[in-house]
Amino acid sequence: MIRALPDLLSAQTFDQVKERIQRSVSAIGYDYFLIGIEASPVVGKSRHTVETNYPRNCVERYNRQRWVACDPVVRHCRQSPVPLVWHRAHFSGEARQLYEESVAHGISTGVATAVRGAAQSRAMMISVANGEIYSSKLEAWLTETMPTIQLLASYAYEAISRIEEASTSAAIGLTRREDECLHWAAAGKTSWEISRILGCSESTVNFHFRNVIHKLGVSNRRQAVARALSLGLIKL
Template sequence: MRDPLMPLDRATGEVVLIVDDVPDNLSLLHDALDEAGHTVLVASDGPSAIARAQQAKPDIVLLDALMPGMDGFEVARRLKADPETATIPIIFMTALTETEHVVAAFGAGGVDYVTKPIDPRQVLARIAAHTQTARVQRQARNALDAFGHATLVVRPSDGKLLWQTALARTLLREHFGSEGSAAPVPLIDWVRREVAAHGAGAAPQPLVAARGPRRITLELHGMTGDDVSDNPAEAEWLIVASEADDGATFEAMMRSFGLTVREAEVLYWAALGKTNRDIGEILGASPRTVTKHMEHILQKMGVETRTAAAARVLKLIG
């Protein structure tokens, strides 16, 4: 078996993690995959399988469905719940072909299954097919990130974050403190509002949130998936996020009008036509707090209305 401390060789073949509690099964598959040029990792129980997957990020997992302790279905659910391993394809290995077990395998996140006794040729063919698909999807995600299009897919019915690029994961974590498979509450609330508005024929509105000078904007791009539901609330929705830095604008406003950082943020959004309620949602503050800030801003600028204040801001920043 392979030394876990040695670096992985991904140049000649795929990195395959085999999970099975029967040594004879591990040996059979290990020899066949090794001969085909793949790098083989092994685990004999659920917890060690999860640890190996998180550490090595294999290209594919061959997972025994029935193991003592943590079974394969639970292992798959945990791998799919972790953003770091969620995109790794999982092929279940099982001697059970009853419909309920097949459904459980796909429900836990598996992309395919093979039945025991294992035919190594069949397994090699499945590996080739699913790793090719995963590679194309990974390249597409990387291309989106390279052009600044942080992309994610959510399901508003249960608040699940189904798919995201690396950049989207970073932005959600930094702006919403989001981790795992659950979408941030402000995001999923916004999606549900937009889906309802979509059904009523209203124009889509972006979600904007800010942390200091950094601003994230999320736009709903429509339903996705092979089977687009007739019920939009049950469908999967594609979202594109982008980030901007308003630091230079805030500094100019602070210098020109003698404002604090928070007052500059409030005035910036007021100048863009946002209500106190909108500004509170963007900045994570209550409308009452925003109102207090606006009172101080008007005093410092020597104007009586927010319209006059906004006009001065727009003249300053163009």
């Protein structure tokens, strides 16, 4: 399974990511997975990405009840990067109903962990689960799989980020020259220096920057670079 992880990075769509993650978690011994990535600033909107193979009616019920507010697994991943072996004992009070309904769908025990990207610093959690009844023997197995789940989370994060970055770049519609100007501006180059690098006039470089500023919805070049970095359009 670990040897298959790099294949995640070649995924072109979220469906491909889900299909490859499903194969990976199944190879370990889990039936279900859920991945959640916090909202990313996209021109004109923000969104929260959730990818899962949980039963559809289970997900719909979770959303209708707004159980995310009391979900102890989500709460843990928001607060700590330390992996969590979760089971019935973690769900009390309002969350007990969430757990009982999850059990009815074959979701009883699992492992959850959180990661944060180096470039965009967005948090992501992944939780894998099956319907096994919790026991000390099962806990030992769950704990043994933790490093693999953490590794899977890192590859999944990178795969999803690449797809989102490609989608965002296409939506914004930067040209090749605009992208090059942004790249060199992020490296600290002036318009004159960029013009020498690209073999064009300084006024042409400034023209490209005016277009970039307009497309990114910012006020100046510095804000454009910061915006592009946050969206993953350029990397240092």
